Amino acid sequence: MRNQNWKTIAAAALNFLVAGTSAQTGALTDLGTLLAGQTNLTTFYNLIQKYPQILLELPSLNGVTILAPNNNAFNKIPYTELNVAFQNNNEGVITNVLEYHILQGSRTAAQLIPGAPVFIPTLLNNATYSNVTGGQYVENVKQAGNSVVFVSGKGSRSSVVQSDLKFNGGVIQVIDSLLIPPANLTDTANSFNLTSFEGALYAANKIQNFTDASDVTIFAPENSAFQALGPAISNMTVQELSSIMDYHFIPSGEIFSPNFSNGTTFTTQNGAKITVRTSGNNVYINSAQLLTADILLANGVLHVIDNVLNPAESSVAPDPQVANQAPEFPSASAVENLPFTSALPCTVSCPVPSTASGTATGTASSKATTSVKASGLSTSSSSGIGAAKARETGFGAAGLMVALGGAVMMI
Ligand SMILES: *[C@@H]1O[C@H](CO)[C@@H](O)[C@H](O)[C@H]1NC(C)=O
Ligand SMILES: *[C@@H]1O[C@H](CO)[C@@H](O)[C@H](O)[C@H]1NC(C)=O
Ligand SMILES: *[C@@H]1O[C@H](CO)[C@@H](O)[C@H](O)[C@H]1NC(C)=O
Numbered sequence: 001m002r003n004q005n006w007k008t009i010a011a012a013a014l015n016f017l018v019a020g021t022s023a024q025t026g027a028l029t030d031l032g033t034l035l036a037g038q039t040n041l042t043t044f045y046n047l048i049q050k051y052p053q054i055l056l057e058l059p060s061l062n063g064v065t066i067l068a069p070n071n072n073a074f075n076k077i078p079y080t081e082l083n084v085a086f087q088n089n090n091e092g093v094i095t096n097v098l099e100y101h102i103l104q105g106s107r108t109a110a111q112l113i114p115g116a117p118v119f120i121p122t123l124l125n126n127a128t129y130s131n132v133t134g135g136q137y138v139e140n141v142k143q144a145g146n147s148v149v150f151v152s153g154k155g156s157r158s159s160v161v162q163s164d165l166k167f168n169g170g171v172i173q174v175i176d177s178l179l180i181p182p183a184n185l186t187d188t189a190n191s192f193n194l195t196s197f198e199g200a201l202y203a204a205n206k207i208q209n210f211t212d213a214s215d216v217t218i219f220a221p222e223n224s225a226f227q228a229l230g231p232a233i234s235n236m237t238v239q240e241l242s243s244i245m246d247y248h249f250i251p252s253g254e255i256f257s258p259n260f261s262n263g264t265t266f267t268t269q270n271g272a273k274i275t276v277r278t279s280g281n282n283v284y285i286n287s288a289q290l291l292t293a294d295i296l297l298a299n300g301v302l303h304v305i306d307n308v309l310n311p312a313e314s315s316v317a318p319d320p321q322v323a324n325q326a327p328e329f330p331s332a333s334a335v336e337n338l339p340f341t342s343a344l345p346c347t348v349s350c351p352v353p354s355t356a357s358g359t360a361t362g363t364a365s366s367k368a369t370t371s372v373k374a375s376g377l378s379t380s381s382s383s384g385i386g387a388a389k390a391r392e393t394g395f396g397a398a399g400l401m402v403a404l405g406g407a408v409m410m411i
């Protein structure tokens with residue numbers, strides 16, 4: 001019944017919203033009236049009217065924050081994929097993107113503490129973009145000069161151009177560009193040039209495991225960290241490399257930078273622990289310096305570090321006086337070529353299979369630059385492992401509620 005009628009019900013809800021019939025109760029205006037009165041939000045308002053089912057997901061408790069991209073934001077949608085989706089009125093993608101713009105809880109810019117990022121769950125629950133418990137996150141931070149920014153997938157930044165427009169049930173923040181739903185590990189690694197890290201995951205047969213698990217924290221060493229090791233890592237067996245990669249993976253939840261306080265330890269998938277140390281503004285994971293924190297992934301969060309972590313050297317501490325910490329592998333011997341690139345799947349100028357049957361993997365590489373011992377080997381260590389982790393939907397378990405114009409409709 002709910003499925004059959006939701007469009008009708010949603011349309012009715014929107015009429016209700018536009019009419020604002022119950023707005024007499026409070027001093028605040030209702031959402032529909034507020035949106036209708038904003039000349040710079042007409043595209044967003046039209047989308048909401050076109051896909052009113054989004055409004056059926058509004059949580060009834062603690063209010064909501066709506067990040068409303070202004071008209072100009074819709075004229076400069078980044079990424080071909082999103083552009084195409086909006087041009088083609090791809091309802092699935094558009095509703096996912098809109099859901100990502102609705103935050104749980106009423107969050108004013110005024111209450112943000114400068115320099116202290118917060119990670120706020122949204123209504124986005126589609127596992128393609130959000131294999132995290134309780135709704136995909138967006139980062140919110142107030143920077144020097146009091147500018148308020150939301151950071152979404154691939155490090156995309158949206159600035160607040162009009163803050164704290166209050167309505168009965170929540171608050172609107174007007175932003176200058178669309179939030180980008182977080183991408184999977186490989187797409188994100190490509191955006192941040194984490195070539196050797198990604199190659200090493202393929203070589204260790206770990207890529208699917210890291211990509212498919214939910215609620216993860218991943219530490220990704222930059223390319224130069226792998227170059228500094230050379231054969232000390234590229235000559236490892238698959239098993240050895242797997243164990244190293246697992247030391248960069250925390251399977252038990254998103255750990256964002258505010259949780260990196262001095263002396264904290266976290267248990268990795270390898271079994272060994274990593275230790276966080278701070279010195280001034282620098283943060284270290286063991287002796288590796290944190291370079292780029294809090295890159296949102298579809299399935300968690302990724303942090304870029306400047307050294308490959310070694311579980312056999314888990315007690316190594318940084319020397320904060322030194323800009324570049326020594327490699328954690330004693331036999332490190334620097335190379336110029338990027339290790340593990342030959343393990344990456346081919347994306348350009350790929351050899352065409354000579355038979356119609358093709359290959360099962362599609363990961364043949366046209367390059368043969370480095371001698372990657374691990375890449376050719378194959379073990380079953382990472383295959384078929386499916387974590388049976390229960391996912392919470394966060395909303396809707398007790399029926400859909402619509403909180404509009406100060407009233408709550410139970411559907
Ligand atoms: C609305 O957009 C115009 C330009 O299109 C801009 O000049 C104006 O400041 C905007 N208004 C607000 C309230 O942001
Ligand atoms: C989730 O998103 C993907 C990619 O846009 C889409 O193909 C799929 O239909 C969506 N699933 C749901 C349940 O909306
Ligand atoms: C990540 O997503 C892209 C599509 O955006 C897909 O082509 C790729 O196979 C995915 N990566 C993995 C490891 O599943």
Ligand SMILES: *[C@@H]1O[C@H](CO)[C@@H](O)[C@H](O)[C@H]1NC(C)=O
Nearest residue numbers: 155189190191192193194292
């Ligand atoms: C990745 O590398 C390319 C080419 O060297 C460079 O233009 C780009 O800025 C780099 N991106 C990041 C996020 O480091």
Ligand SMILES: *[C@@H]1O[C@H](CO)[C@@H](O)[C@H](O)[C@H]1NC(C)=O
Nearest residue numbers: 127128131212213214387389
């Ligand atoms: C989400 O995570 C679960 C494990 O918790 C996994 O089984 C599932 O395949 C993942 N979904 C996607 C779309 O990656």
Ligand SMILES: *[C@@H]1O[C@H](CO)[C@@H](O)[C@H](O)[C@H]1NC(C)=O
Nearest residue numbers: 231232234235331333371373
């Ligand atoms: C690494 O492997 C290559 C080729 O198998 C070999 O020539 C080289 O000596 C090895 N280097 C080390 C440090 O083991």
Ligand SMILES: *[C@@H]1O[C@H](CO)[C@@H](O)[C@H](O)[C@H]1NC(C)=O
Nearest residue numbers: 252253254255256258259260
């Ligand atoms: C992160 O810090 C918050 C606040 O101190 C705490 O409640 C939470 O449990 C921490 N999360 C992890 C994974 O340590």
Ligand SMILES: *[C@@H]1O[C@H](CO)[C@@H](O)[C@H](O)[C@H]1NC(C)=O
Nearest residue numbers: 261262263276277278279280
């Ligand atoms: C971090 O902890 C270590 C060991 O307890 C201590 O020596 C150091 O002074 C602490 N650093 C900061 C910035 O508090």
Ligand SMILES: CC(=O)N[C@H]1CO[C@H](CO)[C@@H](O)[C@@H]1O
Nearest residue numbers: 209213214251381382385387
């Ligand atoms: C082989 C392997 O490493 N499997 C792991 C995949 O990831 C999950 C965590 O989500 C682990 O529980 C598995 O052990």
